[in-house]
Amino acid sequence: MLGRPVFRPGGLTRYSRLASSPWPATTALRPRTPISPILSRTAASEAGEDDSGHIKTERNEGIFFLDNVFPLKFQWLSRIPLLNWEQQAINAMSRIDQPNAAFASPLSIVHRAFPETLPVKITEVLPRIREGGAFVKFSHDANIDVFELEGTLRKYMQEKPIRPWFNPLRRVRAFLVRGQPWIEDLYRLPSSRIRVEFLPTSPEASAAELTQEQIFTLFRKYGKLFNIEPQPSDSKVLPKYALVDFERARFATMAKACLHGFVLPESEGGGKTGTVLNLKYESQRKSYWWWDWMTNHPRIVLPLLVALFSATAVAVFDPIRIFSIKTHITHAFGLGDYKDYTVVKFLKKWIMRGYDAITLRKRRAEDDSFRILWEDRQETVEQLKTWLIETADTFIVVQGPRGAGKKELVLDYVLNDNHQQKIVVDCKKIQEARGDSATITAAAAEVGYRPIFSWMNSISSMIDLAAMGTIGTKTGFSETLDQQLSKIWNNTATALKEVALSHRKSDDKDANLGDDDWLEAHPECRPVVVVDNFLHKSNETGADMVYDKISEWAARLTTSNIAHVIFLTTDVSFSKSLSKALPDRVFRTVTLGDCTPEVAKKMVLRHLDADGDDHDKKDDSEEKKPRPSESRADLDELDSVIQVLGGRLTDLEFLARRIKAGESPGSAVQQITEQSASEILKMYLLDADKNWSPQQAWILIRDLANNEKIRYNEVLLNDAFSSKGEEVLQALEQAELITITSQNGRPNAIKPGKPIYQAAFEYLREDDVLRARFELAVLTDLAAKEAKTIDKCEAELRILAELPNASDLKPRVFYLLQKVLASQQAIEKYEAKSGGYKKILKEKY
Incomplete structure (x- = not known):
């Protein structure tokens, strides 16, 4: 036995012997004989003797370093706070006193490593878990060469190798410590790279910078070297250094333990005064050939990554996403699949009757009053239902002004029972979204496209921007709004096709047909796509792209017999946009106008009597109360006010609510007229940031107030519409101030945009101050145009006067003079009228 361990709290275990140990002072020929040990010295701490970081040696003393004594894979445990892993490991292993066991204490390994015939006396064993080895301090006779001892020990360990349990493929090795090892307890983990610094032996001396050959000679004995990287020649870092890469971290720990602090003499290339080698671990990243290739070829790798990412996403x-869209179309998680159950029927009937779940009181739905309108439009409803069971691959367009009931007609009456599988795309929500991400999110929400990662578009754009600065080309990670919308519509088309084909049965007579042929043969099984608010705010920037994508997608659905498509729009020029997608098709169009006065009156009365229906269902013994329409005497004027109000649904509903609140029909229409006049004043006259001027809008309002219908071409001949007159009229029609009627395919007349606008125009015309203000502005514009005409004529007359044969141009001169005279007379007439309007503006508020 070599001895037993001595422990010190907070310190590292050291194995010691007395100088009078039973091992006698050895010679080169006399073997040692072990006897029982006696402890004599105090254990050193983890920072060396007296926390100096070094092992003190006297004359005729030396140090061997044995590696592969402890595993290196658990070095990360030393970073855990309050866990003294090294001390606990040594305490546990020191209790194992089996020299022949694979899992033995460091003392046992040293006992097996040193032969009995080796002429040394071991005085201390210093385990070092960080380096995975142990320092063995020994003494020897003065006439013994330590290098011969190292050779003898290494030869013996090769003949009788010791292989630890944690690394059975590699044996324990021993080398003589030539320098002054630094015993530190810092949080530094061993690495296979060592930084070798060249220091002078004294401050006034200079150090020599070793060559790669000299470094190789010194370090190769400790293990296989990968590379020796000298300090760059232009580097001004001091002290000078070189980087040495070993094949394994154990080789680096052995080199650091044996050569740290070694003074290289002049004979070995250390200079006149010698050079001190200062060794420290240098962290390095593991380099792999595939990683180097990827980082060096971004033009190839990045597109491949994009393709891989796209394929994975798809x-x-x-x-x-397709499953989510299908559930959105078929309402798979709604009550539609359970509509035949008695409970569902009862609940549906309860809700449809308008029972309040809390008060248990009936409330009539106001929409019931509009059934009269749909009965009047029954022919239109039947026409739309007929088109939906035909195989024609074209669009169905329902056009009409706002408030005409287009959406209610299609969803509540045409598609109510026969087509449960439908999808409604509201273009208004998509168009009013701000930014690409919001537009993508809105479009996805309309069709049930989930999950949607709209925020990834911003991150991908940043990646593309960084790639442009590095490789000069885009990676393709980011997708434009056009591409994102195309992906949403394509997935929706796939889901619609799967929904349509879900009606196909194996025992169907057409089961042998292909998918496209089967869809063409069964138009009744196709879902219906309703595109609401088509061409909403179509004059805004970027709107054309969104509507073009929807039109192209709808054309693909109809031509492929995947679904029926119904467009709901207020724009009368819808054919221009849809013709781009289907240039060789004639659209099936339904135009919804205002209802007739007779139907309008019935609707208002039905709305008033909605709450009175409950009285009709009381017991016959009770006296029935009269209906509201029968008890009110002011309803006699309803015929006259409806003539003024017109048959627009929203206006009729507004009128009915006002009458129901207690107002008379005349007062209600007067309030509606004043409100419409305020809207016209704000939207068309006072806001100059439009495609028309306030003067042009006023001319139309003034002329329509005098006549319910004016000639289209007559307006174009007006001086105020001499420049881009047709574009101005189309913009005003799109804004719903006017309505342009056609005859034989050409525009022939202009009418107010809504029936109530006729009364609103007359109301505005009666405002003397407002009329004087805009008439004065119109006259000012006309006078300015006449002044420009005079300037042009005068400029041409000056040019003609300078010509050599001016007498031959008398007809042209006379013509120009006549134009100047006519313009001057017009200016005088305009100024005379302007004087009267200025007087009104000065006298009235």
Whole structure:
């Protein structure tokens, strides 16, 4: 036995012997004989003797370093706070006193490593878990060469190798410590790279910078070297250094333990005064050939990564998105699949009757009053239902002004029972979204496209921007709004096709047909796509792209017999946009106008009597109360006010609510007229940031107030519409101030945009101050145009006067003079009228 360990709290275990140990002072020929040990010295701390970081040696003393004594894989445990891993490991291993066991204490390994015939006396064993080895301090006779001892020990360990349990493929090795090892307890983990610094032996001396050959000679004995990287020649870092890469971290720990603090003499290239080698671990990243290739070829790698990412996204997320769209179309998680159950029927009947779940009181739905309108439009409803069971691959367009009931007609009456599988795309929500991400999110929400990662578009754009600065080209990660919308519409088309084909049965007579042929043969099984608010705010920037994508997608659905498409729009020029997608088709169009006065009156009365229906269902013994329409005497004027109000649904509903609140029909229409006049004043006259001027809008308001219909071409001949007159009229029609009627395919007349606008125009015309203000502005514009005409004529007359044969141009001169005279007379007439309007503006508020 070599001895037993001595422990010190907070310190590292050291194995010691007395100088009078039973091992006698050895010679080169006399073997040692072990006897029982006696402890004599105090254990050193983890920072060396007296916390100096070094092992003190006297004359005729030396140090061997044995590696592969402890595993290096658990070095990270030393970073855990309050866990003294090294001390606990040594305490545990020191209790194992089995020299022949694989899992033995460091003392046992030293006992097996040193032969009995080796002429040394071991005085201390200093385990070092950080380096995975142990320092063995020994003494020897003065006439013994320590290098011969190292050779003898290494030869013996090769003949009788010791292989630890944690690394059975490699044996324990021993080398003589030539320098002054630094025993430190810092949080530094061993690495396979060592930084070798060249220091002078004294401050006034200079150090020599070793060559790669000299470094190789010194370090190769400790293990296989990968590379020796000298300090760059232009580097001004001091002290000078070189980087040495070993094949394994154990080789580096052995080199650091044996050569740290070694003074290289002049004979070995250390200079006149010698050079001190200062060794420290240098962290390095593991380099792999495939990683180097990827980082050095971004033009190839980045597109491949994009393709891989796209393929993964398609394979993983697209099936989920298609399933989500299908559930949105079929309402798979709603009550539609359970509509035949008695409970569902009862609940549906309860809700449809308008029972309040809390008060248990009936409340008539106001929409019931509009059934009269749909009965009047029954022919239109039947026409739309007929088109939906035909195989024609074209669009169905329902056009009409706002408030005409287009959406209610299609969803509540045409598609109410026969087509449960439908999808409604509201272009208004998509168009009013701000920014690309919001537009993508709105479009996805309309069709049930989930999951949607709209925020990834911003991150991908940043990646593309960084790639432009590095490789000069885009990676393709980011997708434009056009591409994102195309992806949403394509997945929706796939889901619609799967929904349509879900009606196909194996025992169907057409089961042998292909998918496209089967869809063409069964138009009744196709879902219906309703595109609401088509061309909403179509004059805004970027709107054309969104509507073009929707038109192209709808054309693909109809031509492929995947679904029926119905467009709901207020724009009368819808054919221009839709013709881009289907240039060789004639659209099936339904135009919804205002209802007739007779139907309008019935609707208002039905709305007033909605709450009175409950009285009709009381017991016959009770006296029935009269209906509201029968008890009110002011309803006699309803015929006259409806003539003024017109048959627009929203206006009729507004009128009915006012009458129901207690107002008379005349007072209600007067309030509606004043409100419409305020809207016209704000939207068309006072806001100059439009495609028309306030003067042009006023001319139309003034002329329509005098006549319910004016000639289209007559307006174009007006001086105020001499420049881009047709564009101005189309913009005002799009804004719903006017309505342009056609005859034989050409525009022939202009009418107010809404029936109530006729009364509103007359109301505005009666305002003397407002009329004087805009008439004065019109006259000022006309006078300015006449002044420009005079300037042009005068400029041409000056040019003609300078010509050599001016007498031959008398007809042209006379013509120009006549134009100047006519313009001057017009200016005088305008100024005379302007004087009267200025007087009104000065006298009235």
